[in-house]
Amino acid sequence: MTESKLHAIVVGSGLAVWLRPRGSPNIATGGQGIVLYPNGVKILESVGFDGSRAGGVPCHGYRMLDKDGKLLEDIPIDFKGRWGAEMLMMKRSDFRDELMRIATAPATEPSIKGEPAKLVFNTSVVDLDPDTGTISLADGSVVKGDIIIDGIHSTLRKRIIKTEGHVAKKTGLTLFRIAVPTKDAQEAVGSLPEWWDDGKDESRLNIMQLDDPLRIIASYPIRRKSYHNLSCLFPMHEARQDILETWYKDGDKEEMLQTFDGFDEKTRKILSIATEVKVWDLEELDTLPNWHRGRALVIGDAAHAMTPLQGQGANMAIEDADSLRLLLPGMSGVEIESALQKIDSIRRPRAAKVLQDTRKQTKSTTLQERLATMDYNCSYKGIYEALEKEASSS
Numbered sequence: 546m547t548e549s550k551l552h553a554i555v556v557g558s559g560l561a562v563w564l565r566p567r568g569s570p571n572i573a574t575g576g577q578g579i580v581l582y583p584n585g586v587k588i589l590e591s592v593g594f595d596g597s598r599a600g601g602v603p604c605h606g607y608r609m610l611d612k613d614g615k616l617l618e619d620i621p622i623d624f625k626g627r628w629g630a631e632m633l634m635m636k637r638s639d640f641r642d643e644l645m646r647i648a649t650a651p652a653t654e655p656s657i658k659g660e661p662a663k664l665v666f667n668t669s670v671v672d673l674d675p676d677t678g679t680i681s682l683a684d685g686s687v688v689k690g691d692i693i694i695d696g697i698h699s700t701l702r703k704r705i706i707k708t709e710g711h712v713a714k715k716t717g718l719t720l721f722r723i724a725v726p727t728k729d730a731q732e733a734v735g736s737l738p739e740w741w742d743d744g745k746d747e748s749r750l751n752i753m754q755l756d757d758p759l760r761i762i763a764s765y766p767i768r769r770k771s772y773h774n775l776s777c778l779f780p781m782h783e784a785r786q787d788i789l790e791t792w793y794k795d796g797d798k799e800e801m802l803q804t805f806d807g808f809d810e811k812t813r814k815i816l817s818i819a820t821e822v823k824v825w826d827l828e829e830l831d832t833l834p835n836w837h838r839g840r841a842l843v844i845g846d847a848a849h850a851m852t853p854l855q856g857q858g859a860n861m862a863i864e865d866a867d868s869l870r871l872l873l874p875g876m877s878g879v880e881i882e883s884a885l886q887k888i889d890s891i892r893r894p895r896a897a898k899v900l901q902d903t904r905k906q907t908k909s910t911t912l913q914e915r916l917a918t919m920d921y922n923c924s925y926k927g928i929y930e931a932l933e934k935e936a937s938s939s
């Protein structure tokens with residue numbers, strides 16, 4: 546051990562905003578929904594995350610509906626009872642704000658430890674050197690530390706992976722997303738559809754599907770049920786150059802309504818009152834051959850971008866961030882490299898499996914099939930337990 550402090554630099558931290566010791570800048574994320582499963586929630590709660598501050602609505606199962614909103618299947622799930630934490634449905638901006646709080650708050654709560662993170666906004670990192678642990682900023686300055694990077698369109702990944710060609714690719718799936726206030730929907734349609742779960746104690750994640758041609762609307766309540774997120778997914782056979790997977794691309798409401806022609810009038814009316822429509826051409830990244838080099842590690846979407854079909858991308862980023870617990874103040878360069886190797890050995894195979902399972906969701910998977918992979922996803926309890934399991938199985 547040669548140093549008394551660990552200087553962790555998180556480049557382009559979006560949702561993987563916290564770490565131990567806490568840290569990182571953040572500018573990403575839009576206003577629509579995000580679903581966090583028990584694997585992510587458990588880890589975040591251990592560092593002071595409070596889902597109620599983020600307006601999180603606990604999910605109590607899934608509901609499958611046809612294009613007219615008729616119930617086909619109801620699957621209640623006790624997430625907390627089965628996996629030790631709620632599945633939470635949140636507005637992204639509320640979730641991001643709570644992450645920012647736990648990253649920057651002084652250590653006054655028992656679970657919030659270490660020095661508050663220093664956040665730097667609107668600053669591009671243009672290069673990094675994994676061997677010396679330095680990053681170069683667009684203004685020409687150089688900062689030294691231990692480096693972690695993330696972000697689907699990361700330009701720095703190649704400094705760590707070294708071989709060419711590891712870039713996110715389009716999947717052929719396009720997604721419109723909107724968030725509609727409950728009161729606006731009520732005014733527009735009179736009585737809300739059953740799946741809105743207005744006034745009910747328990748809420749579901751709803752999947753409304755039209756098979757020919759395939760169209761899916763996934764919906765769930767957010768911000769203490771005062772909004773509903775609607776994610777409208779369809780295969781776009783020709784990738785459009787004008788749609789990147791970014792958080793900021795505006796979608797065309799008329800195009801969304803035309804694409805989702807065929808769904809019942811109430812649902813289409815609700816789509817029509819959206820004041821902001823965002824669109825994504827969904828992308829994913831093939832499994833990388835390595836995640837680390839020298840003092841640098843790639844995590845989050847830069848390491849394993851996947852489509853939201855299992856809602857596991859951010860959960861994986863949270864699990865990655867949890868693995869940084871292995872980096873301790875006072876570690877030498879050699880010790881840091883060894884810790885990064887351990888992180889790679891646990892995190893890379895797990896993210897690869899979740900990516901494979903996510904790809905299978907694109908073929909018309911039944912809810913029961915989805916439940917089978919959920920057990921693998923939600924049972925994860927963090928890096929220490931994963932290392933113990935690995936040691937006992939070898």
Ligand SMILES: Cc1cc2nc3c(=O)[nH]c(=O)nc-3n(C[C@H](O)[C@H](O)[C@H](O)COP(=O)(O)OP(=O)(O)OC[C@H]3O[C@@H](n4cnc5c(N)ncnc54)[C@H](O)[C@@H]3O)c2cc1C
Nearest residue numbers: 557559560561573580670696845846853856857858859860
């Ligand atoms: C439509 C949609 C819905 C989703 N829903 C869910 C869900 O319900 N549940 C779930 O778990 N996951 C979901 N995901 C996936 C989830 O959003 C991502 O996995 C998560 O945002 C990844 O976090 P991140 O921090 O790795 O990257 P990001 O959130 O993309 O943040 C990366 C940040 O890095 C910045 N950056 C990149 N390069 C640089 C640089 N060189 N210098 C400085 N800054 C840089 C970017 O500007 C950005 O701010 C969804 C994804 C999409 C597209």
